[in-house]
Amino acid sequence: MSPSHSCASLRTINRHLRALILLFVLTANLTYAVPYPQIEAEDISDPEWRAAEFEMWHGAIAGVGIRLDPERFAVVTKTAYWWLGRVVEVVRMPFKPVFRVLKTGQQWGLFAVVAEHPDGLLVEVRRDGEWEVLYRRLDSDHDWRDGMLKYRRLRGVWDGVKDEPKGTYKRFSVWLAKEIFREQPDVDRVRVVLERRHNVLPWEDLDPEVTRRAERHHKRSNHMPDDAP
Amino acid sequence: MSRLSACWGRFVDFWDEREHPRALALVRILFGACLVYDFTHILWLDLVVPLFGVADAGGMSDALMREKTPLYYQIMPGTVASAYALHAAMLAASIGLMIGMFTRTSALVVLLAWAQFSSVLPYSDRGIDALARLVLVILVFAPSGRWLAADAWWRTGSVWGTGEAELAWARRLLIAQLVLMYFSAGVLKVGITWWPMGHFAALYFALQDPAVAAYDFGFIRRQPFFLLVQLGVVVTMLYQWTYPLVLLLMWWRRNPGRGGRVAAFANRYRLEFLWIGTGLLFHLILALAMNLGIFPWAMLALYPVWLHPDELHVIGRRLGLS
Numbered sequence: 001m002s003p004s005h006s007c008a009s010l011r012t013i014n015r016h017l018r019a020l021i022l023l024f025v026l027t028a029n030l031t032y033a034v035p036y037p038q039i040e041a042e043d044i045s046d047p048e049w050r051a052a053e054f055e056m057w058h059g060a061i062a063g064v065g066i067r068l069d070p071e072r073f074a075v076v077t078k079t080a081y082w083w084l085g086r087v088v089e090v091v092r093m094p095f096k097p098v099f100r101v102l103k104t105g106q107q108w109g110l111f112a113v114v115a116e117h118p119d120g121l122l123v124e125v126r127r128d129g130e131w132e133v134l135y136r137r138l139d140s141d142h143d144w145r146d147g148m149l150k151y152r153r154l155r156g157v158w159d160g161v162k163d164e165p166k167g168t169y170k171r172f173s174v175w176l177a178k179e180i181f182r183e184q185p186d187v188d189r190v191r192v193v194l195e196r197r198h199n200v201l202p203w204e205d206l207d208p209e210v211t212r213r214a215e216r217h218h219k220r221s222n223h224m225p226d227d228a229p
Numbered sequence: 230m231s232r233l234s235a236c237w238g239r240f241v242d243f244w245d246e247r248e249h250p251r252a253l254a255l256v257r258i259l260f261g262a263c264l265v266y267d268f269t270h271i272l273w274l275d276l277v278v279p280l281f282g283v284a285d286a287g288g289m290s291d292a293l294m295r296e297k298t299p300l301y302y303q304i305m306p307g308t309v310a311s312a313y314a315l316h317a318a319m320l321a322a323s324i325g326l327m328i329g330m331f332t333r334t335s336a337l338v339v340l341l342a343w344a345q346f347s348s349v350l351p352y353s354d355r356g357i358d359a360l361a362r363l364v365l366v367i368l369v370f371a372p373s374g375r376w377l378a379a380d381a382w383w384r385t386g387s388v389w390g391t392g393e394a395e396l397a398w399a400r401r402l403l404i405a406q407l408v409l410m411y412f413s414a415g416v417l418k419v420g421i422t423w424w425p426m427g428h429f430a431a432l433y434f435a436l437q438d439p440a441v442a443a444y445d446f447g448f449i450r451r452q453p454f455f456l457l458v459q460l461g462v463v464v465t466m467l468y469q470w471t472y473p474l475v476l477l478l479m480w481w482r483r484n485p486g487r488g489g490r491v492a493a494f495a496n497r498y499r500l501e502f503l504w505i506g507t508g509l510l511f512h513l514i515l516a517l518a519m520n521l522g523i524f525p526w527a528m529l530a531l532y533p534v535w536l537h538p539d540e541l542h543v544i545g546r547r548l549g550l551s
Contacts, residue, residue: 015241015244015245016241018241018244018245018396018398019237019240019241019244019245022244022398022402023240025402026405029363029405029406029409030409033409033412033413035413035416035417053419053421056421056426059426060426101344102340102344102362102363102366103343103344103347103348103351103354103359103362104344104359104360104362104363105359106363106409106410106413107413107417108356108360108409108410108411108413108414108417109356109413109414109417109418110356110414110417110418111418111420111431111435112417112418112419112420113419113420114420114422114423114431114432114434114435114438115434115438116422116434118434118437118438118439118440119439119440120439120440121439121440137439137440138439138442138444138445147274148274148275148276150440150520151270151271151274151276151522152355152520152521152522152523152524153271153276153280153350153353153354153355153522154276154279154280154353155440155441155520156352156353156354156355157289157350157352157353159440166352167291167352168289168291168350168352171284171289171291172289175279175287175288175289178287199434199437199438201428201430201433202433202450202451202452202455
């Protein structure tokens with residue numbers, strides 16, 4: 001075989017190998033893009049599991065004239081969800097280690113579900129026995145370190161969609177209290193709170209109620225023992 | 230069989246095509262700049278230890294308390310210095326990526342360090358971080374340092390490189406990534422407020438979430454603002470659900486004469502820019518109205534891939550840059 005011939009063969013192998021690798025890459029990413037809901041086998045028979053969602057979709061289907069038994073509709077859909085999940089898991093298996101190591105995926109639920117009861121961060125401090133607001137988001141009179149507290153990575157640490165605060169919320173509130181105690185020597189107590197509001201549609205009456213939740217109290221003496229008198 | 234073989238042949242040829250690397254290099258520079266900004270911002274806000282450090286060192290991570298400690302903290306001690314070292318590695322490698330110095334190695338270092346950072350404090354990792362790591366995987370293998378890069382200067386004596394055509398697969402994969410992301414973002418919008426039953430009120434509610442809204446948008450309860458916001462939801466859903474059409478439009482442009490009159494019309498008016506332009510506008514509005522950090526800018530940093538390098542050359546000449 002002449003050198004030019006073997007060079008051409010190598011080039012051909014190279015071209016095919018590249019296309020094969022790219023086909024593998026495309027397949028891997030497509031399998032990770034297939035959406036499926038997280039559902040356990042026991043959820044299929046649980047009438048509470050996403051009940052509101054099924055009710056809404058059942059209503060929408062009925063609206064276009066298709067009549068289905070609501071319970072049967074929910075069970076059949078949940079069974080389909082469960083099977084879809086199992087199939088997707090099997091198909092993804094060969095690519096899983098790469099996605100796990102790189103901590104990535106192809107599910108892009110950008111604002112997939114928008115909160116109608118959002119939480120706002122509130123920080124209160126006690127000075128000379130009087131409580132005052134140090135920080136409340138979007139309140140220009142109380143904007144202590146707003147640039148830092150609104151930073152997306154820090155927001156991710158406390159802002160969640162579930163009723164229970166995230167696991168990192170407690171450590172976040174401890175860190176925040178220490179920052180305040182360090183910076184403001186006259187503060188002896190810090191309260192970190194999530195204020196939950198109910199946003200309503202324009203034609204509905206405003207809901208003025210603000211629920212304080214996930215309150216965390218911090219004493220200077222607990223976090224800064226060296227500062228104790 | 231011969232049909233399958235012909236199909237495979239076309240697939241091989243498609244991924245073997247070459248083009249000037251300027252579009253890819255522009256992505257590297259703009260995207261790298263976003264990363265440099267983001268990591269510098271962490272330093273500026275004095276958040277290196279809180280975000281990268283473990284609880285014992287003053288951080289918010291429970292990395293050393295978990296059953297499976299992240300690899301980084303298996304190797305490094307849980308100290309303040311380790312937190313700074315991980316951050317420094319990400320920042321230095323991002324600068325390297327942006328200026329095209331040891332481009333592929335820099336991309337690999339940012340990628341691996343970022344994945345570790347994500348393990349250390351998973352809640353601080355947002356969608357754009359996951360997308361950035363996918364882009365970095367492509368840049369690890371792509372010839373993005375062959376133009377306007379320190380690497381090009383070392384190799385050829387000029388930052389502009391030799392001008393030789395390079396493989397086009399990386400730009401095409403980035404296009405596929407953008408299409409997949411927008412389409413997936415549409416399909417996964419399952420919240421009722423994205424749909425007619427929820428009065429297309431998703432953006433209305435999002436803009437009133439104090440955690441993400443950049444300003445107090447209480448005024449959008451009034452008309453015509455509410456209507457405009459509803460229109461925003463409809464446009465968002467329409468353009469994201471139909472985003473894969475961009476691939477069809479690009480295929481028609483690549484194969485003139487195919488697709489009949491519709492394709493001819495689409496080619497003549499470059500209809501794919503309806504979707505690309507809507508995305509651009511969408512990101513600019515998000516950048517102004519919401520507090521999402523680098524998300525809109527990092528997305529826009531990928532947009533040079535929509536233009537063929539020759540088109541970028543023409544634009545550059547018209548702007549007097551060439």
